[in-house]
Amino acid sequence: MNLLEARARFRSLCAAEGPVESAELDDIWAALETVRPEEILGAWKGGEFDTGHPLNGMLPKAGWYGKTFHTLHDAKPLLCRDETGKLYSNVELGMGEASLWTVEFRGESTATMIYDGRPVLDHFKRVDETTLMGIMNGKDVPAEGPFYYFFLERAPETADGTPEPGDTA
Incomplete structure (x- = not known):
């Protein structure tokens, strides 16, 4: 599959x-x-692919909006909406926040978010300038998976790099 076919699919x-x-x-x-x-x-809105992974459906139930990467060492992996619609970093669910690193996964070095409080890594690849594909990996996940697959779309941001308040998930 070439890049154009991959993007279309x-x-x-x-x-x-x-x-x-x-x-x-x-x-x-x-x-x-x-x-x-x-x-x-920057700020990213998230979604998941339903592969039958045990996490499928769990993040939407938690009000997951997406992720925000303010700096390499200030990443919010579980940006969620509360009952009033306000965005917040769900540090309880994520057991902390995260940072960004370059990590080898499947023989390629790519951007990877490493959670502070969990042995979890989210690997990213570029679909296009405004879209990322992600694969969640972790300490107890065998090399062949099963993995949790998700995607991120660039979100409109305020001057401080947070998603626009009226932005909807």
Whole structure:
């Protein structure tokens, strides 16, 4: 699969309802470009692919909006909405926050978010200038998975780098 085919297939899977095969997401991942941590600073709205992973559906239930990377060492992995719609960093669920590093995953070095309080890594690759594909990996996950697959879309930001207050998930 070439990059253009991967981007087109990625878009169709984001729009599709129902289950997505992990193997198809792996094929897309393999065709995408790596990204440097500095290139992904800012606010991102998130979504997930339903692969049957045990985490599927859990983040939306927690009010997950996305992620914000203020600096390399100030990342908010679980930006959520409270019952009034206000965004907050859910440090309880994430057991802290996170930082961005370049980490090798599947033979490629790419931007990776490392959680402060959990043995969890979110690896990122670029779909296009405003979209990232992510794979969540962790200490207890075998090399072949199962992995949690998600995506991030650039969110409109305020001057301080946080998502616009009226932005909807």
